[in-house]
Amino acid sequence: MGAAVLDGGKAIPEADPEVSEAIDFANYYARALDLAESELADVQMAPLGTVLITPPWNFPIAIPCGGVLAGLMAGNTVIIKPAPEAVLVAWEMCKALWEAGIPKEALQFVPTTDDEVGRSLVTDGRINAVILTGAHSTGRMFLGWKPDLRLLAETSGKNSLIISGMADHDQAIKDLVKSAFGHNGQKCSAASLAVLEAEVYDNPAFLRQLRDATASLHVGSAWELSSKVTPIIREPGAELARGLTQLDEGESWLLEPKMVDGNPNLWSPGIKLGVKRGSWYHQNECFGPHLAGQNRGGQRLHQPGHDRGDCATPAVWRLEEVGLWGWLQSGWPRIMC
Numbered sequence: 001m002g003a004a005v006l007d008g009g010k011a012i013p014e015a016d017p018e019v020s021e022a023i024d025f026a027n028y029y030a031r032a033l034d035l036a037e038s039e040l041a042d043v044q045m046a047p048l049g050t051v052l053i054t055p056p057w058n059f060p061i062a063i064p065c066g067g068v069l070a071g072l073m074a075g076n077t078v079i080i081k082p083a084p085e086a087v088l089v090a091w092e093m094c095k096a097l098w099e100a101g102i103p104k105e106a107l108q109f110v111p112t113t114d115d116e117v118g119r120s121l122v123t124d125g126r127i128n129a130v131i132l133t134g135a136h137s138t139g140r141m142f143l144g145w146k147p148d149l150r151l152l153a154e155t156s157g158k159n160s161l162i163i164s165g166m167a168d169h170d171q172a173i174k175d176l177v178k179s180a181f182g183h184n185g186q187k188c189s190a191a192s193l194a195v196l197e198a199e200v201y202d203n204p205a206f207l208r209q210l211r212d213a214t215a216s217l218h219v220g221s222a223w224e225l226s227s228k229v230t231p232i233i234r235e236p237g238a239e240l241a242r243g244l245t246q247l248d249e250g251e252s253w254l255l256e257p258k259m260v261d262g263n264p265n266l267w268s269p270g271i272k273l274g275v276k277r278g279s280w281y282h283q284n285e286c287f288g289p290h291l292a293g294q295n296r297g298g299q300r301l302h303q304p305g306h307d308r309g310d311c312a313t314p315a316v317w318r319l320e321e322v323g324l325w326g327w328l329q330s331g332w333p334r335i336m337c
Helices: 002-008 012-038 062-073 084-099 116-123 136-145 169-185 204-215 238-245 321-330
Strands: 050-054 077-080 107-109 129-134 151-155 159-163 191-197 252-255 263-267 270-273 290-293 315-317
Touching: 002 012, 002 084, 012 062, 050 062, 050 116, 062 077, 062 084, 062 129, 084 107, 116 136, 129 136, 136 151, 159 169, 169 191, 169 204, 169 290, 204 252, 204 270, 238 290
Parallel strands: 050 077, 050 129, 077 107, 129 151, 159 191, 159 315, 191 290, 270 290
Antiparallel strands: 252 270
């Protein structure tokens, strides 16, 4: 966990569950191997050969461990190429696995830069498969480099949280703030759009409570145990900088994000309202401490996140089963995000 704090700026409450998840992966793949030996004994299986693991920096413990153990369980030689931002975490994980008895010949640690060196590793003919967790654009880039690449990819999308008028508003706001700003919004599962039924969106008390809950999050160093929002992995790139500093037509700040203590990597969380469907923010993943609301008026709710092929499935908060499906399928006349 200390390496995750040092490398990725993860707060301890964010890093700690990753350790538990890594343990769960180990137990899961051990049991999966037992299943293969018993219930699938009549199925012929063969390893792929050499599998390259290319994990992300935002979950530097659990996701690399899961990919490594999956490849090893299936009988492959595994090479892990850690994200350049999280090399130390991957190194500590590999040392733990080697100490547990996994041979270094079966698990090899190969840190590289994300340039022509990394590309040569991904496209090397001796690599039989690549496991990627990362940006949608990265997966397409890999396939652009090598169209016949055997790529097993989990990629990002734009996530929404749907809250109906039947929701417990206190609990819904708690969950929304946690989802949007946990690990500073640097998760593919972070709720960057709040999809609100009209009576929720138009409720000043709800918006005020959402603003106050977000503003109360302590912003500071990952080494401060009280910090809920910690430094982002790097200075904001073009997309995140635009999301944090600019408003498009019709948008307004419910809570304006600010750089803290002159540190370009440390930003207070922000919330903007009035984001239009099809707008720049609606179509782009900013990957930072940022939440948006969008007013769709009478438009049918069919893809709350965005209208691209990599749209992530929205989460639905506190809807009765009948009300949920009737609402989603009929497209009630006033749906607000």
